[in-house]
Amino acid sequence: RNLEADLRRAIAVQEFELHYQPLVDARTGRITAAEALVRWRHPERGLVSPADFIPLAEETGLIGPLGQWVLRTACTQAARWPAHIRVAVNLSPAQFRDLRLADTVKAALTTSGLAADRLELEITEGVLLADEERTLATLTRLRAAGVSISMDDFGTGYSSLSYLRRFPFDKIKVDQSFVRQLPGDAESAAIVRAIITMGTCLGMAITVEGVETAEQFAFTTAEGCDQVQGYHVSRPLPLAEFLSFVDARE
Ligand code: G
Numbered sequence: 001r002n003l004e005a006d007l008r009r010a011i012a013v014q015e016f017e018l019h020y021q022p023l024v025d026a027r028t029g030r031i032t033a034a035e036a037l038v039r040w041r042h043p044e045r046g047l048v049s050p051a052d053f054i055p056l057a058e059e060t061g062l063i064g065p066l067g068q069w070v071l072r073t074a075c076t077q078a079a080r081w082p083a084h085i086r087v088a089v090n091l092s093p094a095q096f097r098d099l100r101l102a103d104t105v106k107a108a109l110t111t112s113g114l115a116a117d118r119l120e121l122e123i124t125e126g127v128l129l130a131d132e133e134r135t136l137a138t139l140t141r142l143r144a145a146g147v148s149i150s151m152d153d154f155g156t157g158y159s160s161l162s163y164l165r166r167f168p169f170d171k172i173k174v175d176q177s178f179v180r181q182l183p184g185d186a187e188s189a190a191i192v193r194a195i196i197t198m199g200t201c202l203g204m205a206i207t208v209e210g211v212e213t214a215e216q217f218a219f220t221t222a223e224g225c226d227q228v229q230g231y232h233v234s235r236p237l238p239l240a241e242f243l244s245f246v247d248a249r250e
């Protein structure tokens with residue numbers, strides 16, 4: 001396929017960049033982390049969204065080398081940030097199924113010099129559909145390496161609550177679809193409140209994503225979430241702009 005060849009070429013010449021979206025502490029407003037979000041700087045098409053190439057990368061196996069580039073680049077860039085700011089990297093299900101994942105992660109940490117406790121890996125519920133023993137083994141190996149694991153887009157997939165008990169994630173990221181109609185919609189409010197309560201009781205930190213308005217920010221922080229992410233704080237920013245944002249905020 002044409003796009004596949006184009007993507008293969010882009011990986012070879014590293015035609016990608018990472019943008020960073022800040023996560024702030026719900027109580028102090030301080031930036032505690034940033035989520036790395038990949039973009040393809042295409043020579044003709046301009047900046048291409050990952051929604052338009054991650055699925056193809058997954059289908060073709062190109063997610064392997066692309067994911068490695070993302071991991072290494074995120075770790076290398078974050079190693080130069082103020083030490084209290086962590087970096088979060090998204091892993092797709094195909095990356096998670098790769099038995100070399102833990103070694104790839106450890107190599108990225110060693111090469112970059114980033115402390116393991118500054119790296120968060122975001123996985124989605126789809127990952128949990130695969131072989132449960134193997135999934136647990138991979139999660140355990142990553143944990144042993146010192147990185148933390150976040151359950152991304154929580155509530156949108158085939159959420160198995162028993163899984164939350166079997167494997168305590170470090171963090172749950174409440175999907176933005178539950179935030180969209182806050183604070184007016186009673187059902188959305190009930191769901192967000194319930195996830196915050198459940199996660200907190202299970203010892204997991206709660207990030208609410210997709211917070212776009214001051215009202216949503218006030219609601220979610222009042223409900224006791226730990227971190228907030230969304231356009232109300234900042235859009236994802238190119239590295240230099242992210243660093244200026246950090247400087248201005250600190
Ligand atoms: O930033 P945003 O619109 O553009 O991201 C769209 C989707 O792409 C989101 O679901 C996000 O998790 C995913 N995504 C962004 N960067 C990466 C990445 O580096 N790896 C993977 N696997 N997914 C990513």
Ligand code: G
Nearest residue numbers: 090152153209210211212229230231232236
């Ligand atoms: O799937 P994941 O949660 O990793 O992807 C995050 C996606 O959400 C990215 O595409 C990012 O650009 C987008 N995003 C981040 N904050 C907001 C927000 O406040 N509103 C909306 N609509 N999208 C957001």
Ligand code: MN
Nearest residue numbers: 035090122152
């Ligand atoms: Mn994410």
Ligand code: NA
Nearest residue numbers: 152153173209
């Ligand atoms: Na998410």
